[in-house]
Amino acid sequence: MNFENLKNTDPEVYQAIQNEIEREQNNIVLIASENYTSPAVLEVQGSVFTNKYAEGYPCKRYYGGCEYADVVENLATERARKLFGAEHVNVQPHSGSQANMAVFFSVLKPGDTILSMSLSHGGHLSHGSSVNFSGVFYKIVSYGVNRDSGYIDYEEVRRLALAQKPKLILVGASAYSRSIDFKVFADIARETGAYLMADIAHIAGLVAAGLHPSPVPHADFVTTTTHKTLRGPRGGMIMCRAEFAKVIDKTIFPGIQGGPLVHVIAAKAVALKEALTPEFRDYQAKVIQNAKKLAEELVGRGFKIISGGTDNHMMLVDLTNKDITGKDAEIALGQARITVNKNVIPYDERSPAITSGIRLGTPCVTTRGMGSAEMTEISDMISSIIENNNDPEKITRLMQKAQSLCVKFPIY
Numbered sequence: 001m002n003f004e005n006l007k008n009t010d011p012e013v014y015q016a017i018q019n020e021i022e023r024e025q026n027n028i029v030l031i032a033s034e035n036y037t038s039p040a041v042l043e044v045q046g047s048v049f050t051n052k053y054a055e056g057y058p059c060k061r062y063y064g065g066c067e068y069a070d071v072v073e074n075l076a077t078e079r080a081r082k083l084f085g086a087e088h089v090n091v092q093p094h095s096g097s098q099a100n101m102a103v104f105f106s107v108l109k110p111g112d113t114i115l116s117m118s119l120s121h122g123g124h125l126s127h128g129s130s131v132n133f134s135g136v137f138y139k140i141v142s143y144g145v146n147r148d149s150g151y152i153d154y155e156e157v158r159r160l161a162l163a164q165k166p167k168l169i170l171v172g173a174s175a176y177s178r179s180i181d182f183k184v185f186a187d188i189a190r191e192t193g194a195y196l197m198a199d200i201a202h203i204a205g206l207v208a209a210g211l212h213p214s215p216v217p218h219a220d221f222v223t224t225t226t227h228k229t230l231r232g233p234r235g236g237m238i239m240c241r242a243e244f245a246k247v248i249d250k251t252i253f254p255g256i257q258g259g260p261l262v263h264v265i266a267a268k269a270v271a272l273k274e275a276l277t278p279e280f281r282d283y284q285a286k287v288i289q290n291a292k293k294l295a296e297e298l299v300g301r302g303f304k305i306i307s308g309g310t311d312n313h314m315m316l317v318d319l320t321n322k323d324i325t326g327k328d329a330e331i332a333l334g335q336a337r338i339t340v341n342k343n344v345i346p347y348d349e350r351s352p353a354i355t356s357g358i359r360l361g362t363p364c365v366t367t368r369g370m371g372s373a374e375m376t377e378i379s380d381m382i383s384s385i386i387e388n389n390n391d392p393e394k395i396t397r398l399m400q401k402a403q404s405l406c407v408k409f410p411i412y
């Protein structure tokens with residue numbers, strides 16, 4: 001896209017976009033929840049579908065002129081059903097949080113109990129944090145990871161479920177690097193009479209590619225975002241058993257949303273088509289290979305990884321033996337053009353604003369074509385930056401190294 005019109009209409013926004021293109025191109029992005037969506041997806045998000053109101057669902061709209069909105073929503077829904085093998089799909093959630101809210105509002109009443117993974121152990125804000133609607137409306141009981149192994153403590157989940165009788169058990173994480181056993185969660189939910197909901201926002205691409213076990217056969221509800229490993233537009237999606245189709249659709253619209261973002265739904269359709277290709281499966285396999293390699297190389301350089309490694313696209317690095325906080329590591333790496341986020345580690349003694357860890361993920365670097373050799377190079381840079389974070393000259397030299405790598409691997 002050349003933004004020729006924008007250049008004249010709004011030079012300030014035009015300039016911000018040019019700067020963002022340059023930032024994305026010239027930084028090694030290791031943020032586990034980000035990706036570079038395809039040019040086709042970008043085109044569709046900038047299309048005339050942004051002009052259209054289409055409250056309702058295909059063939060049951062509250063506005064005229066929805067025939068083409070129906071086409072793209074039906075395509076998105078059908079492709080998602082095929083990709084994930086889901087009985088019912090709603091592609092209208094504007095975000096992952098709204099997808100989660102819709103599930104809660106469909107089957108829970110305020111004050112009901114949810115058993116979910118603690119945010120401080122790798123869960124998500126919308127899974128019951130006290131500063132989020134989920135923690136305000138519902139009684140939250142949290143499970144976490146085992147202090148020694150770093151793996152989800154399935155026995156604790158079972159014990160808490162039996163003792164607290166939650167109405168809904170929520171499985172899913174934004175900072176957990178191990179494969180999740182959805183069947184165990186389903187068994188616990190069945191045993192305790194709870195609904196089972198899985199939030200696969202982070203791992204959706206891996207699940208779609210068959211490289212992480214799918215929760216779809218086990219869970220009543222599966223929510224996701226579409227922009228992380230799935231590499232689509234920024235947005236949300238809900239999959240559920242057929243028996244919940246009506247209540248989920250009603251909760252999304254008119255329950256919590258108005259007009260759907262038809263341009264985003266059209267872009268979801270395109271991304272889901274891309275996700276059905278063999279190339280997409282290969283990409284996801286490389287994301288995992290790169291994450292494993294990066295973790296291995298970091299361990300070789302004396303870094304501690306929570307749980308000792310990774311089965312998916314990301315890892316949590318424990319910096320307690322490196323004499324640097326997560327916050328300072330994020331800043332130092334950023335100065336050398338490696339973009340990461342500080343992240344609490346399980347049982348962290350520091351606050352979320354400081355943290356003792358950083359979270360690293362490989363979806364972005366893999367999309368731009370980097371592989372095993374680059375993971376070695378990046379781990380070397382990370383190690384040197386952390387070791388020399390107070391030496392501006394060394395940081396500048398490392399920044400130049402990062403820059404040369406970025407030039408070799410254009411984002412588009």
Ligand code: DSN
Binds near residue numbers: 032033096124174
């Ligand atoms: N904040 C996102 C992440 O980075 O994991 C999840 O919503």
